[in-house]
Amino acid sequence: MSNSVINWFKYASPATFYPLAGRLVPWFSGLAVLLIAWGLWIGLFVAPTDAQQSEGYRIIFVHVPASWLSMFIYCVMAFWSALGLAFNTRLSGMLTAALAPTGALFAFLSLWTGALWGKPMWGAWWVWDARLTSQLILFFLYLGFIALQSAIDDPRRADRAGALLALVGVVNIPIIYFSVQWWNTLHQGASVSLTKAPSMAHIMLEGMLIMALGFWSYAIAVVLTRVRCIILERELTSEWVKRNAVD
């Protein structure tokens, strides 16, 4: 085989992926600590006080990145699910299973910080805003995925059933999002909206982006660590685990 051909499947085997993940985890953990510290510093000390919301708005630096990540992770899950169903690779299922708790965590974090933000700004912990509602439904979808996976004993069936559910979920997310949005505008309920103040200070956007990258690194580090545990659990009887991984 010529050298120009890249072997895309080299790291699809748990035996080769396990050490790779092990090498990557410290880098991403370090990056996560640095970026989150930097982002928090910008958010808490550098960014100016907001004219309308005074200091309370600073939770945006946790809230918005967490919401982005929660949506992004579901798409990543769907991507690996599709790959797993198409190529029948074991690792894809393990990765999807490892991604779900982190995605659910970010969805919960986004709801929680949203509630903390909403109380001083709108005077209510919860309003039936379109974004809040669809974020809540995303959280339910994560919970459903985790519940389905943990209810199935056979890991292969759990992977494939979960993959199918994640794909159905990702097709449904836009439908749910738009239906909730139309529902919300039709009801004209609480007259608050999250549509941003048009001009956001440059430094705020910068802080948010850095926090998002920090959360992203955190997610990668945690997911890789978790997938290493899942690999060990499932491959405990295989030869390479006995040879290398168990110290």
Place this chain on the structure above:
Amino acid sequence: MMMGFWTSMRRDLVLATRHKSEWLTALFFFVMVTNLLPLGVGPEVSLLRKIAPGVLWIGALLSTLLGLQRLFSSDHGDGTLEQMALSPVPLAWLVAGKMVTHWLVCGLPVVLMAPLLGIQFDLPTRSLGILVLSLLLGTPILSAVGALGAALTLGLRGGGALLSLLILPLYIPALIFGAGAVEADLAGISPQGHLSLLGALLVLSVFFSPWVTSLALRIALE
């Protein structure tokens, strides 16, 4: 292929008529839930009329869930489902037959009962028509999407609770547009937009669901 569809549908219909409790439970559940609501929130007519679309739709949602658990489980238990998967007829057609039966048994009685309950909530006659129309378009979506959940949770511990956790978030668009159509009509707006969207959801789910459900069944049968 059509032969398989009709055979599967007829078989399930015969089974359902021999176990009357199956479809009667769903219907009585629907009646009970919607009748408990006024007892909970009080008999004020204007309030009841306001919440009626949502209450009737949620009642329909929950009562279709009841029948879903049994959609594949008895066939799975006695091995019929495996024979279906092995048969030369595409599994999706057999699944489609079962879905249609589920709708005839659990969905259609709810649709027919709904106007009667709507009268209890003091809905005007025109809105009753819209309610029936929205349920007629919407309950097949519930059967189609629910069948997927039933296939995914086939033979699992705590299947019923798990099924509702998986399926109810996916029911949300149908609930919004279905109840929205009736609400729009009550408010004097044309419900056509809601009904069109509901129709679009119906076409999508009925087209794709048998195929995805048969994939899920094959995963469960492995």
